[in-house]
Amino acid sequence: MTAGPGTTTATTTAPTGRSGEQPAIEGRSLSKVYGLSDRQAARALASDDPAAAVSAAGGYLGASDVSFSIGKGEMFVVMGLSGSGKSTVLRMVNRLNEPTAGELLIDGEDITRVSDARLREIRNNDIGMVFQHFSLFPHRTVRDNAAYGLKVRGVGRAERRDRAEAALARVGLGDRGDKMPHELSGGMRQRVGLARALAVDPPILLMDEPFSALDPLIRRDMQDLLLELQAEDRRTTVFVTHDLNEAMRIGDQVMVMRQGRVVQCAPGAEIVAHPADDYVSEFVADVDRARVLTAYDLLRPAKLVFSADDRPDEALRRLGDNEAQGAFVVGADERLLGVVTDAALLGAANRGDQDLTGAVTQDFHTVEPTAHIGDFMHRAGRQVVPVTVVDERGRLRGVVPRATILSTLSTAPLAEREADERLEVAVSA
Ligand SMILES: Nc1ncnc2c1ncn2[C@@H]1O[C@H](COP(=O)(O)OP(=O)(O)O)[C@@H](O)[C@H]1O
Ligand SMILES: [Mg+2]
Structure with a gap:
C-alpha cells in the first residue's frame, strides 16, 4: 500500500505541466468532513486515524489529505469508483464545497482565504463548470441556453449572441441555434x-462526469470533440470520470481516488504500466492497454547493433553467437542505417566486403516512441528484427520484442483476445 498520508499524494508525484512554472491549480492536504461541526471536524482530523475519528463522531470523511498540482493547460483527470470523493475534490476547486482543511491555490492565490467578493469574481471570470446533466432550460432556444453563462455575467445582448453562436459552431451545432x-x-x-x-471562455474548466450518461459511441465522439477543443485551447481542465478508458484517452495526468484518498497520480500510461496497488490494478485490468501504452513504455535496448564499418564475417559470427537472424546497423552519427540479415552478411563476406554498407537493407518498419501498441503490434514477428523504435532524429532508441507485447497485453483479458486475433492475421498474412 502506498496510500499513506503524504506518500503518493505528495505533490512530487504530480509534476506541473512545464518545469518551474507556477501550477494553475494546486491542492495542499485538502480534507472534507461531512456532517460535523467545524470544531468536531478539526479535532477528528487532528487525530492519528482521521477517518475512524470522523466516523466515530458521526460524520463522514469525503476527502482526506488530498494534494495535487495541475499545470497550465493541463487536462487533469480525477478517477475512482462512485463515492470515492471525486466530486468532493472537484467542487473544492471553486469552493462550491468548502474544504474543512487544506489549501487550494489558483495561480498561487489561496482561495480558501479570499473574501466572498473575490470568490465571486474568481468563479465568474476564471472557472467554468460542466456537469453530467447539463440542465438546459427547456423553454429557451439552444442559442439562449449557450449564452446563459454570459447573461448571468452581465454581457450585452449582441455580444452574447455572437459568442454563443461561435461556441455552438465549435461544438458542431452552428446551425441549431434556433432549435429548442x-x-x-x-x-x-x-x-x-x-x-x-x-x-x-474561462481559463479553468471543471467537468464532473460530463459524458457518463451518454451511450458509448456518442461518448467517444464527445471525447474526441473535447480533445480537439483542448488541442486548440489548452485550457486547464479538471475532468472527473469513473471510467479508466476515458481517463486514459483524455488525461495528461490521472489522479486515482479511493475512499477519499489519492491512491496514485501519474500519466495514464504509467498507471497502466505500474499500478500503485491492487485497487488500481483492478481498474487497469479492464483497460485496453493497446490503446494506452506506447512503444516507449515497452522499450528494451536493442541487443545486436553493428557499426557500418564492422566486418561482415565478424558480424555474421556474432549473429550466430546470439542465435539471431538479423541486426541493426548504425552510422557514426548514431542514426539507424538499416538492418542486416544473416544471408546478406554471408553474401558480403563472400564478396570480400570490408564493411557492412553493401549488406544493409531498409526492409523493415520503424515506429516512433509515442506510437501506441495497437498501431504496431501487427508488425511484431514479421521481420528479422523486433519492432524498431527510432526517435525524431532517426536514432535507434530500442526495440519492442513480440513477447513483451504479448505479456503486456495478456494481463488484460479483453485486449489479449484482440491482440491474438490481430497477431494471427499478421502472421498468416
Ligand atoms: N453533502 C454531503 N453530505 C454527506 N456526505 C456526502 C455529501 N457529499 C458527498 N458525501 C459522501 O462523500 C463520499 C464521496 O462523495 P463524492 O465526492 O460525491 O464521490 P464521487 O464523486 O467519487 O462519487 C460519498 O460517500 C458520499 O456519500
Ligand atoms: Mg461524483
Missing part, C-alpha cells in the same frame, strides 16, 4: 452544455 433543447438528441444536448461553458 427537446429537438436535439442526448449527445447534442451535451454539446450545448459544453458550448455554454466555452462561450464564457
Whole structure:
C-alpha cells in the first residue's frame, strides 16, 4: 500500500505541466468532513486515524489529505469508483464545497482565504463548470441556453449572441441555434452544455462526469470533440470520470481516488504500466492497454547493433553467437542505417566486403516512441528484427520484442483476445 498520508499524494508525484512554472491549480492536504461541526471536524482530523475519528463522531470523511498540482493547460483527470470523493475534490476547486482543511491555490492565490467578493469574481471570470446533466432550460432556444453563462455575467445582448453562436459552431451545432433543447438528441444536448461553458471562455474548466450518461459511441465522439477543443485551447481542465478508458484517452495526468484518498497520480500510461496497488490494478485490468501504452513504455535496448564499418564475417559470427537472424546497423552519427540479415552478411563476406554498407537493407518498419501498441503490434514477428523504435532524429532508441507485447497485453483479458486475433492475421498474412 502506498496510500499513506503524504506518500503518493505528495505533490512530487504530480509534476506541473512545464518545469518551474507556477501550477494553475494546486491542492495542499485538502480534507472534507461531512456532517460535523467545524470544531468536531478539526479535532477528528487532528487525530492519528482521521477517518475512524470522523466516523466515530458521526460524520463522514469525503476527502482526506488530498494534494495535487495541475499545470497550465493541463487536462487533469480525477478517477475512482462512485463515492470515492471525486466530486468532493472537484467542487473544492471553486469552493462550491468548502474544504474543512487544506489549501487550494489558483495561480498561487489561496482561495480558501479570499473574501466572498473575490470568490465571486474568481468563479465568474476564471472557472467554468460542466456537469453530467447539463440542465438546459427547456423553454429557451439552444442559442439562449449557450449564452446563459454570459447573461448571468452581465454581457450585452449582441455580444452574447455572437459568442454563443461561435461556441455552438465549435461544438458542431452552428446551425441549431434556433432549435429548442427537446429537438436535439442526448449527445447534442451535451454539446450545448459544453458550448455554454466555452462561450464564457474561462481559463479553468471543471467537468464532473460530463459524458457518463451518454451511450458509448456518442461518448467517444464527445471525447474526441473535447480533445480537439483542448488541442486548440489548452485550457486547464479538471475532468472527473469513473471510467479508466476515458481517463486514459483524455488525461495528461490521472489522479486515482479511493475512499477519499489519492491512491496514485501519474500519466495514464504509467498507471497502466505500474499500478500503485491492487485497487488500481483492478481498474487497469479492464483497460485496453493497446490503446494506452506506447512503444516507449515497452522499450528494451536493442541487443545486436553493428557499426557500418564492422566486418561482415565478424558480424555474421556474432549473429550466430546470439542465435539471431538479423541486426541493426548504425552510422557514426548514431542514426539507424538499416538492418542486416544473416544471408546478406554471408553474401558480403563472400564478396570480400570490408564493411557492412553493401549488406544493409531498409526492409523493415520503424515506429516512433509515442506510437501506441495497437498501431504496431501487427508488425511484431514479421521481420528479422523486433519492432524498431527510432526517435525524431532517426536514432535507434530500442526495440519492442513480440513477447513483451504479448505479456503486456495478456494481463488484460479483453485486449489479449484482440491482440491474438490481430497477431494471427499478421502472421498468416
Ligand atoms: N453533502 C454531503 N453530505 C454527506 N456526505 C456526502 C455529501 N457529499 C458527498 N458525501 C459522501 O462523500 C463520499 C464521496 O462523495 P463524492 O465526492 O460525491 O464521490 P464521487 O464523486 O467519487 O462519487 C460519498 O460517500 C458520499 O456519500
Ligand atoms: Mg461524483
